[in-house]
Amino acid sequence: MAVLTWDQTGQRFYETGVSKGVLFLPDNTGAYKKGVAWNGLATVTEKPTGAESNATYADNIKYLNLVSAEEFGATIEAFTYPEEFAECDGTKAVKKGVFAGQQTRKRFAFSYQTLIGNDVDGTDKGFKIHIVYNCLASPSERAYSTVNDNPEAISFSWDVSTTPVSVTTEGVKPLSLLTIDSTKVTAADLKKLTDKLYGTATEEPSLPVPDEVIKLFTAA
Secondary structure (H helix, E strand, O other): OOOOOOOOOOOOOEEEEEEEEEEEEOOOOOOEOEEEEEOOEEEEEEEEEEOOEEEEEEOOEEEEEEEOOEEEEEEEEEOOOOHHHHHHHOOEEEEOOEEEOOOOOOOEEEEEEEEEEEOOOEEEEEEEEEEEEEEEEOOOOOOOOOOOOOOOOOOEEEEEEEOOEOOOOOOOOOEOEEEEEOOOOOHHHHHHHHHHHHOOOOOOOOEOOHHHHHHOOOOO
């Protein structure tokens, strides 16, 4: 029988960073056929809620635990955002350079990468691709301040809620988040996904639905 050991060389893993943000907007059919780079992405905080245990009592004992449905939300912080995101933030261009606020907010999807590191390879160990579907951004405040001897760039922040997307993959419930770990999939399968997300010389960036993403990976 094996004896447990801790902190072996190469086994001290950690995650850090956020980069390669991509905004995906749906077309008239709801498909995410257009992806644009999201520059200036500073922080993405994933905030799942729900999945709370609710005790039920009967016969003078704790009879069972019912678990509430889990929901997924996030907070995005960035120093800038794509022009295409304006409608997702309730802003509509009524004429060139003229923008109306308090308009209908459009749904969107987005993806981003985080780094996987360890004590041997550092942050070159690998990365994770996070894909968030069917998002809706809530209004948030923006604080503009005077330029002084210690200037800071304004940062933008959005609280994001999601509506789960149905999937047909057996044993998988409707979801809002998919995460792909580069250290656990083949390079060939990963390239099939990154070519779709980030585009190629002949194909525009697009976001496949969850079932299509899952089918790209051949390993069970």
